[in-house]
Amino acid sequence: LINSPFILMNKATGFCLAKRGTRCTEIRWTTGNRLFVVSTKKCLGAQGKSVGSEVSQYDCDEKSDLQKWVCQNGTLLNLKEQPFYIEVRADESIVLSKTVGPNNQLTIVGTSKPFISPVEYYTIGGNAFGKICMFPFMYKDRWYGDCTTYDSKTKRSWCATETKYQHEQQGYCPTSCKNFVTGAYYQVNMQAALTWAQADASCKQQAAFLVSIVDPVEKAFLTGRCSLKILAFCDRLSLEQWPWRWCSSRTHLKCKFDLNYHIVSGHPLPNPGHNCAVLDTSGQFLWQSSTCTKKLGYICYKGGIPPAPPRFEEGFCSNNWTPYNGHCFYLYRTPKSWPNALTECRKEGSELVNIRNIEDQSFVISQLGYVPSDELWIGLNDRTTEGLFDWSDHTTVTFTSWEPGEPTVSTVEEDCVLIKGENGNWADRYCDEKHGYICMKQNAIEITGDEGxxxxxxxxxxxxxxxxxxxxxxxxxxxxxxxxxxxxxxxxxxxxxxxxxxxxxxxxxxxxxxxxxxxxxxxxxxxxxxxxxxxxxxxxxxxxxxxxxxxxxxxxxxxxxxxxxxxxxxxxxAEGVVSTVPPQTQTPPKCPDGWNRVGTRNVCAKVNKSSLVKKTWFEARDYCRAIGGDLLSIHSSSELLVARGGKAWIGLHFENPNGYVWTDGSALNFQHWQEGEPSNANNDETCTEFVLYNWDEQGSWNELNCESYNDWLCQIRAGREKIYLFLKIYFDEFNTTLDGWLIWKGKQYFLNRMSKSMEEARDFCKRRHGDLLVINNKEENIFIWKQVGYGLWYIGLSVDLDGSFWWLDDTPVSYQRWDENQPNSNAFDENCVTMGYHKGYWRTSNCGREAQSICERSTSPPVNTTAAPTISLKGGCPQTWKKFGSKEECVLMSSSSAFGFKLLNDSIKAVTQNLTWAEAKKLCENDKANLASLRTEWTNAYVELLALTLKTPLWIGLNKDETQGYFRFIDGWHLSSTNWAEFEPSRNKPCVYIDVDGKWRTAFCNQTMNSVCMMSTDVPPTESTVFPGRCPEDTSVEYQDSYTWLPYKGNCYLFVTDEIEWADAASSCVRHGGVLTSIEDPLEQAFLKSNIEVFQDSHTSFWIGIFKTHKGSWAWLDKTVLDYINWGEDEPDSDFGAITTKDGTWSSGRRWHDRAYICKTPKEPHAGDDPRSRVHTSLVVVMLIAIISTMIVVAFWLYKRSPRPFPTFENPLYFNGEKSQPDVVDTNKLIENAEVSEVSEVSPENPEPIFIL
Structure with missing residues (x-):
């Protein structure tokens, strides 16, 4: 691998950068621009950010800015984003300095080559979804600075993707091995989610390329292997300058862009930034253009070692034919149709030209008299098979050079190809069009001598x-x-x-x-x-x-x-060539008013500044071109003086594979980067801004995301008197209300520039009939960002201790724009969120910190309205309750010394007063009780009987708003069984009551009804925070198709991106040793959401194990109690559940829909774990007999009064259209006559309750 260890030495002092004792020790680049000392397992770090700060070895910390280094000029180590360099002094001390001299120069011992910046490795397979390796990482109390085979049964190198291996996410390391058998190899990374640049880097780390599909056979092979959207091939070039091409050396034969993807213009799209191609395998395996920042799966291709291309001697060519590499060429300008041109070439014993490689292409446009205005037929065509191009002599197509937007995808038959334009790119045309042509034939065997x-x-x-x-x-x-x-x-x-x-x-x-x-x-x-x-x-x-x-x-x-x-x-x-005499110097033309000359060139420039209108790099380029110019290019230090103050776009941008280019096509012979630039941070910064106030300092150019908003510098040719704008300028228009709110797209916003804590800021918004800002999309974030000034601004997002976050008004989180290393999960006192002026990124903040804030409301308040009071008004006590002294509570005096009905360790009492859920809870608490928890069958039966007898629903102790968002009894007990009614539980009703039919239903908590209290001596079990065990190995399938389980608490999970039907997904999970996942609480929901959101660009949702039973209720396939739901808006409306990748809400689908899916299985015990203590069999038998004998009456009553049928075999994996018929029971008389006439005294000798009906 590239990040191999090395020893750095300063030649001026002869001292090493890292030592252990008196010996020099090796270091290596690791993740996050850190330098890892191999022998000590420490990282090189600075003591502070000042001159003279000591540089030493510290415990590795990927979040520390003092451990991040950048290689400058191949010899200097610079503290990242700081003006400090490592200096080795004569006394062997190592410190930071601002000056650069011999003591700063570092070289690798044993070589004259410079050391380079680190390379990040993307994992293959495993359970990390293609994330980068984290070096160093700690596994089983040992540090690893490189990939390891430790604990790998296959002896395949692997790495962790987190420092402490807390969540056990890992993947296999890439290999650059080239000793493979000649032939084509494909690596289908279905479980990964990477951008194009990351996928390209992952393939290249394995001496491979992103796949290029060169014929129908290869397309058919991939069609059979894939069932997801995959980044299959690429082009990172500007569509205005270069054609679509394969990023590998393989050719571009077949091109069929999906017209249905964008009906108006089809594909490839002309939109800025849509320069990468996607293989959409969900339909007919058509190709689509896309932005390169989408995160998708990808396919790598590694072919056999190709033989070196033959090198022919030039030989002899007949008169007027030009020799090159074993062939003779002739350019004819007589216009002919493609078939007639082919006939004419064959009369000469030749063929229409076959361009085999970039060298042939370069020869054709440079040595045959070709001019940019030419349009000349070549031998390429797809007359035999539409979309599959072939040479007229049927030789293999090994190279193409298409014009942007070519070959044309249409219903018309443009089957023949010509060469055109300055770069000699190719386009397909009607074969009967008449153009010139180029012929090619084998040369004669006659070698001409030369001197080289x-x-x-x-x-x-x-x-x-x-x-x-x-x-x-x-x-x-x-x-x-x-x-x-x-x-x-x-x-x-x-x-x-x-x-x-x-x-x-x-x-x-x-x-x-x-x-x-x-x-x-x-x-x-x-x-x-x-x-x-x-x-x-x-x-x-x-x-x-x-x-x-x-x-x-x-x-x-x-x-x-x-x-x-x-x-x-x-x-x-060459001899005899007469040099061209340069023209006499003329008076330079003038620049228009408001424009400045750029250095000594005949070019004028102007900064376009506006506090309201900023532009992205693409918009700025289009604006400058619309006035007949382009974004400014700079070619000398004197041209930096063109403007003063502020920041503005210039025309320099990064194009792959052409590196940095000026958009006006001029040479890149001068650069003036700021320290540490260009950095292309997060593979997201490819355009350049000119920091105008740094023109005379060390550097003034900064790389920036092209979608950022900025001022811009245009250039035009000198001599123009007037500038006409032929472009309609679009900008975000908004109005302002009388009270100062901005009106934009149906919403109103207020920028509160007074610094307040978060609570004070929210109170400010609420008093004005609004709330802190909720941001739902990138467009809204950009609009707000353009309005705010410097500093931090509170928005309405809150962050919990577990790292989860939500909008304060409960709007689903559908968009995020976190800054680097945010949200900060280690800062437990930062639970609020601010937007920064820098690119509109979000950061966590202490809620007590004073900052500016942004309010939002839907409409203006009615005239003469006032804000709702923030202080609660005093109210009276409910009927039969009394106000007690100065306390805020009310009390009820009862003469009864007993609490309700005694049932084992529980005492149950019905409250026949109509109260809200909160009032009912308070009433129970005054008796040192709780709203009833129906955690046993007999307790549930008694409360059912109460509701039936009273003929009214009863509040019970379930309110998900008070138990972290899922249903758990408020006395701390988890649900062991449920009796939900059809279509329950509801997504937006948090409180639960038991109805007169015994079913559980949800309601809004402010509804009033009777309730039931319960006092119990039972103590809920303490929840374990230790989850021992390990995930199983996926050994039930072939090795290349196996998956790696991801642990969380006591379970393990598989995230499978194959899109199949729900029943097939359930069966697949069983084959892997698990079941379609259940979701038991918000923490498990957050875990699943965090792992699938990386697939937003390729999958809308993943199947989970929830389904609708034949009775209309919802259940989990693994029999987990349904105590938590997270349905989206207007869901569920079908029979099978899925979790969405966008925001984690649940959706529903038909059984024939295809989706990715998530499997779940319990952890296995570690080898050598002691089994749990066993209870003697005879003791178990005695206890069972006692329980059965004491509960027989209750069981008999349950049997008699239950309207539910006997259990039937119900498995959602079988779809036969037949439903089990419910038992038909006449319960009218039973219900009419049922009453509790007597309850026997409960004693220790006879603990079971006896119902007399």
Whole structure:
């Protein structure tokens, strides 16, 4: 793996960065930009953020900013986001300094190569859903700084995804092994949820690529293997500049974008940022364009080791034909249809041109007289099979270079392909259109001699035969009266690709370098840079010399240490060529009013500032282009003086695989990054802002999310007198009420700029008929963010100690925008949430902290209304109750010394007074009792009989609002059985009563009815906080199809992303050793929600084990008591339950719907655990006989009066359309005559109650 251990040393002092005793010790990069000392299991950290702070070894803490380091220029260690560098002093002390000198330079012992920043590893398989490995991590009291095979039965390397392995989330480590059997291998990562960039990195860590689908056979194979939405292939290039292409070296043969996905424009969508492609396997396996930040599954492809492409001698070509790599080429401009052009080529013994690789493409557009206005037929077509392109000579398609939006997806038959435009990209057209064409044929066997130099245009080129450093290569070129090659345009670059693109060497020096000035790139023969062609991630903040890559990245430029030894390309002007005389200097044209000249260029620039209108990078670019210009490009330090104050977008952005480019197409020869930039934080920052007030400091460019809002800098050509805007400018329009509220999209908002605690801020909102802000989507968050000023602003979100969060008005949480490392689960005193000015991110905060706040209300209050009082009014006591002194409670005086009816250890009393649930609870508590808990069959039976006799419903001790959101008796007992009525329990009614039919129903707690109190000497059991055991291994299926269970408390869970029917999901869980999951309380709900929300982009919901029985009630498949529900709005409306990935609410579906699913199984005991103590069999028999004999009368009564049928076999896995018939019992007479006429005295000798009917 790339993050291998190394020893860092400072050459100036000869001292190592890390020591153990007197010996140098190895360190390695770990997760979160930390440096892990292998021998001591500590992390390198600073004592503080000041000059002279000691740098030493500390316990690893991924949240500490003092342990995060960044590699600068390959030799400096910089404290991340701070202006401090590690300095090794002569006394061997290591401290922070702001100055940079010899004592700051660090190199890896044993090599001259610089050390690079860390690489994050994405897990494969396991139960971590593709999350990155967390290094170091602690497992069984031991620290691991790398992947390990410890405790792995398959001896496959694995890692944890959290430091302390508390939740046992882990996955297998990627491998870069290349010793595989020749052939195609596919890795279907169905359980992962990664962005395109993360999925691409995961595949590349395994020497593979995101899959590219190149023929119908491969498509059919993947269709049979997958049943989910998968990130299957990619393109991170701007649709305006580059075509869709495969990110691997495999070609793009078949392209069928899903028209049904977006009926108006179809796919690929032209929307900014929709540059990645998704394989939608839910239907016909069509392709869709999508944003690259969606988190989906993905498929990696690893092919066999391809043979090196053959290198042909140029040989001999007949008159006017141009030789290249074993073939001869000729460009005809006589317009002909594609079939006629093919016929004409074949008359010459040739074919329409077959372009096999980027080198062929570069040759065609650089050496045959091709001009950007040409449209020329080539041999590619899909006349045989629609959507499957093939060459006219039927050779294998190994390369494509499509124009943006091509090939066309339509009902018309555009089956033939031509080459066009400046870059020579391809487009399909009607075959009967008439265009010029290019023919190609095999050359004659006649080798021409040369001296190794190749002419192109006015220059000759030579590829060095030995590897040399940059300076050595430059001197060698000078000794041959030449220089290291410069590149003036794309055609010249294409020619160089045709020279070296197929060679086995990885890099070739060209003459560009920034070793003398970090910010400025110059050629060895000239300071003027007109063209650049950077590789992905380049130039970044690197300093060194530039080399052209070959192979898959042929023609792209990389920055390498100048001391590397590479082959090189020399260049000189051919003999007889007359140099062009530069034109005489003319008076420079003027800039329009309000515009400033940019340096010495004939370009004018203007900062577009507005306190109300900001733009995203894409909107700013479109605005500048609409006025005939573009976002500003900057090419020298003098051009930084173009404006002052503020921040504004400029035209620099990151394109994969083309690295950083200016949107106006000019060369990237100058850069001025701030310290630590570009960072591309979270793979989410690819556009550049110019911090105008830092123009004269070390750096002024900052990388930012392209969707952020900002001012912007436009540029236009000098000489224009007027600027016309041909673009309708859209911005968020809002009105203002008379009392200062902003009206936007049906809601009203108020920015309270007075700093208050959260409670005071909420009271402020409520007095104005509102509440603290609830944010439901990104658009609303952006609107509010654009209105707020600096500082923190309270919103209406609250965070619990367990990390769960909710809106104060109980609105479901459907959108979140947490800042990095937020919410802070370790800060137990931060239970409120604020929005910050920086990008509108959210942070937890202490509720007592004073901050500004944002109120929200739906409509304006009526005229002359006042806010509801915040102090409760004094009220009287209920009937028969008396006010007692100055106390707030009322009391009831009773002359009875006994409390109700004695039933074993419980005493039960009916209250025939109509009270709300809270009043009934208070009344019971005054007698040192509680509302009844129906936790035994005989208690339930007696209370049923009370309701039947009184002919009125009775409140019982269930109110989910008072028991953490699920149904548990208020005296602390959990439900052991239930008797819910049909369609119960309700999602929004928290209190429970027992009805006259014995069924439990929910109601709003402010309803009034009779109630039943219970006094008990039984004590509820203490809930365990220790959950021993381990999760089982999934051994019932093939190894490649196995899953890893994820533990939580006493159970283990599988999250399976195969989308199948509910019954099939239930059967699949059984095969894996579990059952479709039940959800017993909000904590388990929160655990499941936190694990499935990562799949929001690929799955709407997961099947769970709840289903509607034949009697119409809901039940769990594993027989768990139904004491908790979380149905969404208007749910349930079908027969089988699922949990949604968006907000965790439950939805329902038909049994034939396909969804992912969650399995659950109890933990297994660890090997060697002692079995629980056993009770002697004879004692069990005696106790059973005693219980049966004492309860026989109650059992007889239960049998006689129960309207419920005998248990029947009811299994929702069987669907036969037949329902069990309920017993038909005439209970009218029984109900009419039933009364409790006498109850025998309960004594210790005869503890069972006897009912006399």
């Amino acid at each position: 130099w190749r002419r192109h245009g006015s220059f000759c080129y030579f590829v060095g035969t030995e590897t040399k450093t940059f300076e050595e290569a430059n001197e060698d070129c000078k000794s041959a009266a030449s220089y290291l090659a410069d590149v003036s345009n794309g055609v010249d670059n294409a020619f160089l690709v045709s020279l070296v693109g197929l060679r086995p060497e990885k890099h070739f020096w060209i003459g560009l370098t920034n070793q003398n000035n970090h910010d400025v790139f110059t050629w060895t023969n000239t300071a003027f840079v007109r063209f650049t062609h950077w590789n992905g991630g380049m130039p970044g903040n690197l300093q060194g010399c530039v080399a052209m890559a070959s192979g898959v990245s042929a023609g792209l430029w990389d920055i390498l240490p100048c001391t590397n030894k590479e082959k090189y390309i020399c260049k000189y002007m």
